[in-house]
Amino acid sequence: MKCRQFIFGLLLGICISGAVRAQQRKTYRHMLRGYEDNDNINSPGRRTDRGYTNGTRFDYFFIKDKPSHFFLNRLIPKAGDSSINTYGWGLMQVIISPKNILKKIPDRNDYPYAGALFATHSLFSSNPIKKYNWQTKWMMGVMGPPSLAREAQEYAHRLVGYIQPGGWDYQLKTDPLLNVSVAAEKELVHINNVVEFIGGSQASAGTALNGAAVYSLIRFGKMEPYFNGYLSQFTARKGSKPRHQIYGIIRPAVEWMLTNALIDGGIFNGHKEPIPEPSTTSDEPEMKARVRNRIAVKVEYGVVASFGSVCISFTQTTATPMVKGTGKQEIGNISLFFAW
DSSP: OOHHHHHHHHHHHHHHEEEEEEHHHHSSSSEEEEEEEEEETTOOOOOOOOOOEEEEEEEEEEEEEEOOOHHHHHSSSSOTOOOOOEEEEEEEEEHHHOOOOOOOOOOOSSSSEEEEEEEEEEEEEETTTTTEEEEEEEEEEEEEEOHHHHHHHHHHHHHHHHHOOOGGGGGGOOEEEEEEEEEEEEEEEEEEETTEEEEEEEEEEESEEHHHHEEEEEEEEOOOOSSSTTGTTTSOTOOOOOOOEEEEEEEEEEEEEEEEHHOOOOOTTTSSOOOOOOOOTSSSOOOOOOOOOOBEEEEEEEEEEEEEEEEEEEEEEEEOOBBSSSSSSSEEEEEEEOOO
């Protein structure tokens, strides 16, 4: 009897493994992504240039048939033997600027001028059978003048004929950025492959960000199952008919951010405040120090449309302010994907 159970279990495992491999062969194996975050891209139509004002990113994602021997990948959690593992490498620049960019000396209680340039390595490990995944992202780079954030923002403003920011001489100082974030997601409910409810949590640690978040993800429309692999979210399987996906997403989140180097300063030079102390003879009222909100509430919503190997998405994020008194933020994102 035990022998029969063992043989049955072995055959079942082989069938499941074969089904997953067959599914992987039908999907694309490589994908490029380019995206642009900007607070000028927003559905309410309000033109702003404050806080997290711009993020430009390029990524290359790929699926490997064999286990990776890269040392970082050995430290990354996987979603079991049936997982579809999608690796990624990316490069990103982030720009942060104050609410008032006209002042030559920025307000001490506003967002600082800050920028970061960093590389990322990621793994999206999805289990299509048990409907859960692990997402791990490593980032390494630098903040401060070497990020070229000043040059990028000044060039963009010249290009569109917008006012030049005046306070980049007082941007946060150079500091190294090394961080890791790990997220876990699990399907809670799905309705006829048309609606999916997913719960998730994330934690970040390092010299850039330290904090945690809980969130939910709601997807609705014509789409591939979320846990069929990262690439399948933005492409249609080869040979499937019709070969397109169009679906909406809603992602509410609560984030607790203990430290954020692009607001608080880096771990080595964060104590060196770049903004000079106000003059004692000045007629202006005394300015209070910056007060950070440690908890932020965000809602991301948008639409994803893919046609075969090509995909475009637009999302809008509404977030409570990370600096007290600066007002909520509206940030738009446009992403383009191409797979092969």
